[in-house]
Amino acid sequence: MVELESQGQLTDRANLATRAKLAVTKLRHPQKVSPQLVCGPSCWLKRHTGSPRRPPLPPGPSPLPFIGSLIAMIKNRPTLKWIDRMMDEMNTNILCFRIGQTHIITVSDPKIACEILKDNDGIFSSRPDCVSGYLVSGGYLSTILAPANDHWKKMKKMLVMEVLSVARHKWLQNKRDPEAHNILRYIYNECETNVNITRGILNVRSIVLQHSCNISRKIIFGSRYFGQGSENGGPGYEEIEHVDSFLTVHAYVYAFCVTDYFPWLRWITDFDGHEKIMRRSLQTARKYQDSLIDERLQQWNDGVRTKEEDLLDVFINLKNPKLTSNQIKAQILDLMLATFDNTSNAVEWAMAEMINQPRIFKKAIQEIDSVVGKDRLVQEFDTPKLNYIKACLREAFRLHPVASFNLPHVSSVDTTVAGYLIPKGSHVLLSRRGLGRNSDVWNESMTFIPERHMNGDNEVVLADHDLHMFSFSTGRCGCPGVLLGTTMTVMLMARLVQGFTWELPPNEPHVDLNENVHNLWKAKPLFALAKTRLPRHLYPALKLDVKLGICIIWTSLICSATLGDQVTTDVASLFLLDDEGSRSNPDMAIEVSDLLSVDQLLESVMKSAQQVSRISICNAPNMSFEMSNHFKQRQQWHVNGVQSAGQSFMEQSTAPTTSKRVSNDGADSDAVIVSWSNHRSNGVMARYQANGIVVDELTNREFDQLQLSRVRDHLV
Template sequence: MIGHTKSSSRSLWVSSLVEKTKQGIACIRLGNVHVIAVTSPEIAREFLKTHDAVFASRPTTMANHYASRGFLQVFATPMGPQWKKMRRVLVSAVLNPATLQWLLPKRVEEADNLVSRIYKQCCTCVHEGKMINVRNVAWQYGGNVLKSMVFNKRSFNGDGSEEEDQEYVEAIRTALSLINAFCVSDYMPCLRWLDLDGHEKMMKQAVDTVDKYHDPLIDERIKSWRSITNDHISTRKPHQDLLDVLISLEDDHGRPALSSEEIKAEVLELAMAGFDNPANAAEWALAEIVNQPHILKRAVDEIDRVVGKNRLVQQRDLSQLNYVRACAREAFRLHPVATFIIPHVSLSDVTVSGYFIPKGSHVLLSRLGLGRNPEAWDEPLKFRPYRHLNTGSQLPVQLTEPDLRFISFSTGRRGCPAAELGTEMTMMLLSRLLQGFNWSVPRGTLLLDHLQSKDALSSPPLILHARPRLSALVYRMTS
């Protein structure tokens, strides 16, 4: 069993420092590193828009090292040729619209499985419904979507056992929380061998656990592809999934473009990337929506009007669910998955908003601080999807926020390259949960405790009561 960290330790002390300065920017020195936290949207834009090129690197922290298998993938890798190569691969081969469209049936299958899994739990008591751990089902959905797109599998051992899934999901959750955690030795490398906070041991265990599931499949698949090439079979197998895509990429000389280590690092990145953000936004949006019956009614009415009750929400419906989109956007603003985005590192000395920022500084944009900034938002602690409805505009509400008034996918060279996929996953998850079930707060529990928690990941999971709201026939279509 892998332990949990106080993932927010870095978050808490840096954000309280920011609160104290009231300037929207604060700097502290840890070891030899200047750590700069930002809560002002104007200053955030200076960093990631005006001076984007300067702040386009990442720190070589212990957790980033393990998560990237030695800085071989995208998100944790400092600016340089390896980051450029892998980002190009990700954008052009994995996240391009044609590939995403080709893999749509796999994502739809996982959205069906989500509904059918909850329905089956409810079926043990159809009239009274069932308590559902929303966090678990949401994380499972994100994990399964990526597993299915990458490995063409829902489960690693073939029988979809919950226990195995749980170990895998827990390991990814631990790795993600350690990437966001403060680790003493990142700022005082001479202490690394002591592993004072135990983070290195936990991170290594988490990544080893994930690799235990991934690596044999990747090795076997590489062998099968490379044996085809060695035998000079000119007609290649059709691709079944993203693993086939990554293995069969070729450089200008017709040689494999990615080494097996790079493929493993990229698969690890994809497995981690889809887990937390869509699940977190859907969980918190649902908690807030259920807490305010008029919002719940409006969201469900919209789904019934656009989709009806005889079929489930599909990808093509999502752009028309404007109110549900506004709810998801509001969840990103108010309940971010982590207090900060992954740090950016400055590549040279620069002056930003009148502050001198030395080369090598770590810049942390505060997701909480920006999204809840009273200068930028009216009644910032209230969940009000209405604020995002752009009256007069024909365009659907976007979940992206390039002006950094809050952080969803961020912006610039290091901005999330998967905004389209992330939006689809978040919207599909939230809309299917709202359409498929009547949700209510279990008697004797208080939703308010959940909603007032500042830290999304360390808050207790959302447990709600679910009752099917569609005819049994519709659920049967999913199984």
């Protein structure tokens, strides 16, 4: 007793008696010693009240020593389908499995998801260190894939305040509008002009993918194409290769690469080949982007460029923080990757579901005809009222997310979520599929029902901050481009629904809605029969200025000698002014949208050039020409009008008057070309379409040296 008292320094008689009994019991029956007797009543009480038990990990497979569930993961590729299957088999909304020493937590319950991204946002605001994230971000120089640190905070603030702000979004509308027109022009060409080739059956996936990338290139680089595009107005080889490289990058970012969980293997071996594939795809993407960035940087350094016109200019001119060349390239790659797949996937799936359910498509058409009508094209300012269109898209985001999981979040400390332990360093993934198809949240969760998102007259929005579905991420690592993504998605869908009817191709009873084996994309691209449904003049045929409906191609020529009807010229410059504002010399550009009449246009041309030898104006239907008398001393006007496809030009020579309307047989022509020259005109070679005229080449001998191959863009 004395020995026990000296060892434990116990004064409580009850504890002394207990320890005495323990000593006797230990000698007689050592196997029957109770944990309660080891520490006594007071010690046991302290253990179960003052120091709570460590919470358990979420349910999951039993890991092997050191490697965890690595073998099971490799045997059950694709990993994302294996995870979904385990969650279904275990009937759990939160799952934990370990690869190496990293715990991976997946969640499919909106309450748990909100607990992670809203209640404990500060703990889960970082990204994991992995090979794919490192390669895509150029060594974590960008924002989206970078771990949380001071650099990330500066970059995120810069994106939110300077690049993707509401003010910047409005500033970029003149870049987005031409792309909304261009997609109509392209589809019209494919289902009407090239109907003998396409039979009106179009690849919807290809159309929406390229449109999304066209917008990204336009707002970032100021141009639709890296190359020349194709003759039908679609993408060229460069654009197709660029998009394909992005699709590959998306497939391998955070794709459960083995070396991500065994860092000591990095840069030693490419265990599953992910690194090689990523490097090759990124090299393809960057070969088109980085050269443009380097060229633009040089223009600003040399003083050639002085006005900000796109996001690349914005990045270059940022002061706080001032970005290096490599940081700009990383940020732009981030933006390009973030803006194309979510939109295109949602629109393709929505179209597929709506074609399978004509009732839904009819209701969407009725809404857009009611809000917009059929005498004009839908515009961005119409989108707040297109609630059913947005409900269809929201339902597509819910039922058919672009990826199984969001980008992973990393726990910065040990924490507890939903009663489970989330160890420090865990990778936390929210299941887009599980959230959107959760039967506890959604009735008939596997059925496409847009009406479930309608709430009286309240505006429908695509984002869901309650995480009942996952369209755009939320929290500190949330998507800063929700406004841009929403605008792109709704406008694309609205133009497709308003401009065309979409039906099943002949001999196809329904749209196949099966998912791809390796992801959640539609297994087969959607092909649909497209037919026009608006008045013909609304479809773009030539890219004309939005306000005036005119496209100007003009040349500044310095005459060195004039002998009779022959003119010897030295080409000084060529300018193409269209609704994109593209031009070869910004200093001599004419802002067509600010002109009120052709009279002012001609005056501006004369002021901008030393001598103008030719002006060609392609005019929209019912357009009046106002011509100044001060041009009377010039040579004759050649007025060429065409009424319909296949007709030859009607040419008449007349002196300019103060006002002139061109017509054939008393009716306004579908399209006209007015050419004014100070030398003899050899005419304009042109190709006709049913709704007007498309200029293919200017073949006059005076313009051979200009090498102007064709005017590709079309009328609003």
